Amino acid sequence: MTRQSAVRLSTDIVVIGAGQAGLSTAFHLKRLGLEPVKGFAILDGAERPGGAWQHRWPSLTLSTVNRIHDLPGMGFSESHEATTPEVRANVAVPRYFEAYEGAFGLPVFRPVRVEAVRESGERLRIETDVGEISTRGIVNATGTWETPHLPHYPGAERFSGRQLHTRDYQTAEEFAGQHVVVVGGGISAIQLLDEISQVTTTTWVTRREPDFRNGPFDDDAGRQAVALVDERVRLGLPPLSVVSVTGLPVTPRIEAMRERGVLERWPMFDEIVEDGVRWSDGRFQRADVILWNTGFRSSLDHLAPLALAGPEGGIAMSGRLTTQVAADARIHLVGYGPSASTVGANRAGGAAARELTAFLALT
Numbered sequence: 001m002t003r004q005s006a007v008r009l010s011t012d013i014v015v016i017g018a019g020q021a022g023l024s025t026a027f028h029l030k031r032l033g034l035e036p037v038k039g040f041a042i043l044d045g046a047e048r049p050g051g052a053w054q055h056r057w058p059s060l061t062l063s064t065v066n067r068i069h070d071l072p073g074m075g076f077s078e079s080h081e082a083t084t085p086e087v088r089a090n091v092a093v094p095r096y097f098e099a100y101e102g103a104f105g106l107p108v109f110r111p112v113r114v115e116a117v118r119e120s121g122e123r124l125r126i127e128t129d130v131g132e133i134s135t136r137g138i139v140n141a142t143g144t145w146e147t148p149h150l151p152h153y154p155g156a157e158r159f160s161g162r163q164l165h166t167r168d169y170q171t172a173e174e175f176a177g178q179h180v181v182v183v184g185g186g187i188s189a190i191q192l193l194d195e196i197s198q199v200t201t202t203t204w205v206t207r208r209e210p211d212f213r214n215g216p217f218d219d220d221a222g223r224q225a226v227a228l229v230d231e232r233v234r235l236g237l238p239p240l241s242v243v244s245v246t247g248l249p250v251t252p253r254i255e256a257m258r259e260r261g262v263l264e265r266w267p268m269f270d271e272i273v274e275d276g277v278r279w280s281d282g283r284f285q286r287a288d289v290i291l292w293n294t295g296f297r298s299s300l301d302h303l304a305p306l307a308l309a310g311p312e313g314g315i316a317m318s319g320r321l322t323t324q325v326a327a328d329a330r331i332h333l334v335g336y337g338p339s340a341s342t343v344g345a346n347r348a349g350g351a352a353a354r355e356l357t358a359f360l361a362l363t
Contacts, residue, residue: 001109009109011041012362014126014135016302018044018108019051020071021335022141023097024349026106027072032353032363036107039362043128044110045146049101050094052145057169059195060089071100072346114142118305124330137330137356139323140303141349144296144340151294155272161288167296172196175289179203181277183268184293185210187248192293194253197262203285205277207268212254213247233337236316236326239298298336306331321351329359 013029015022022042029040046054070076076096101108116127117138126133148165156163161178166188172195182193185206196202229239248254257263269277269285276286300315308315308325315333316326322338325331332352333339339348357363 001107008131009037009041010134011038012135012360013040013137013139013356014133015040015042015139015141016114016126017051017141017143017335018042018046018049018097018101018106018110019053019141019143019335019345020069021143021339021345021349022051022139023071023100023106024346025139025141025334025353026108026349027104028350028353029357030104030106032357034357034362036105040107042106042108043112043114043126043133044108045113047111048094049098049108050090051097052143053093053097054090055145055167056088056090057171057192058088058090059171060191069346071096072350074100074103114302116302116305136360137332139332139334139349139352139356140300140336141334141345142299142302143335144298146299147297147301148292149295149297150292153269153272158274159272159290160274161290163290163292166192166291166293169291172199175200178288179286180289180291181205181269181285181287182291182293184295185248185265186293186295189293190248190254190257192291193262194257196291197257197260202262203266203287204263205266205268210263210265211247212250214250229338229340230322233314233317233322234326235312236310236314237312238314239337239340298333298340300333300336303331319351319355321348323348323352324355330356332356 012034015025022044026040026042030036034040048054113129114126115129118125118127120134123134123136124138126135145167148167150165169192175196176199179201180196181203182189182196183205185208193202193204233239254263270280271278272290276284277290278284306328308327308331310316317333317337318324318326319332323332323334325333332355334348334352335345339345
């Protein structure tokens with residue numbers, strides 16, 4: 001739907017974001033009987049469907065991505081691309097999301113960028129780049145892609161080479177002939193380290209000793225990981241990263257990296273200098289590129305006027321699957337804390353839809 005038509009919008013529930021979490025929530029809202037547009041609407045800042053998937057690096061294909069989780073009611077396996085392992089994820093998943101929006105008649109207005117959410121009597125006022133929207137409740141599903149985390153280290157401004165974040169990465173070939181310092185201990189860091197190390201020299205740096213996990217990540221391990229993150233957000237603490245809870249699974253790809261000597265890990269450097277990085281013990285590594293795979297933060301700046309964050313920087317959450325903001329039951333966060341995964345977002349989308357519609361007496 002057009003962004004201009006969103007200017008006149010007054011609806012019961014607004015879903016902010018049309019990625020996995022937002023589409024899952026919208027599916028459940030419609031299944032609960034809410035009428036599209038009048039009962040609920042989705043605002044998406046992107047110009048086309050696909051959520052953050054449309055921005056992934058080109059070398060991430062269906063054969064290298066961890067997994068594409070099905071949205072409720074329509075499996076990814078039903079799409080043509082699912083049978084072609086080498087198709088790019090940033091092509092296949094957006095097509096799947098687009099087909100999903102059409103199949104269920106989901107009212108997505110795009111591109112509409114949400115700038116702020118404010119109190120407006122008993123309702124909430126959403127300020128966007130095309131005007132104001134009035135609603136009774138919000139399910140926020142903005143994810144993290146728009147807020148990359150770039151830690152500051154002494155001397156960063158003096159570095160004469162390139163500094164990039166995960167979201168800036170395109171291909172390993174652009175680094176050929178250059179030495180790349182890869183920073184980070186997550187899955188993305190490992191994937192990019194693998195690619196880049198096959199075309200040029202690399203140094204791998206992490207803040208903590210990497211936690212490699214042998215054996216399958218079974219349902220019990222998954223429940224334990226979710227419980228740890230769940231406990232933190234119920235206390236109003238900032239969520240932990242997924243890898244800090246689950247560890248890195250040892251795959252054939254990681255075994256091959258070990259054999260190539262790529263996984264020789266160094267602790268975090270103490271200083272960035274003009275032509276490289278330096279440790280406190282005097283060790284120096286010349287570098288042309290520093291690639292920061294240091295994660296993302298939840299994209300929640302537009303909710304700042306509501307003063308939801310506590311003294312620890314997190315938002316205290318409640319509800320069955322920890323999607324409800326404890327301080328304001330009109331607001332749910334999906335894709336935050338324990339639901340910050342594609343499979344977690346699916347379950348949380350259903351829980352948020354049911355709890356919010358019940359609170360607003362819409363069902």
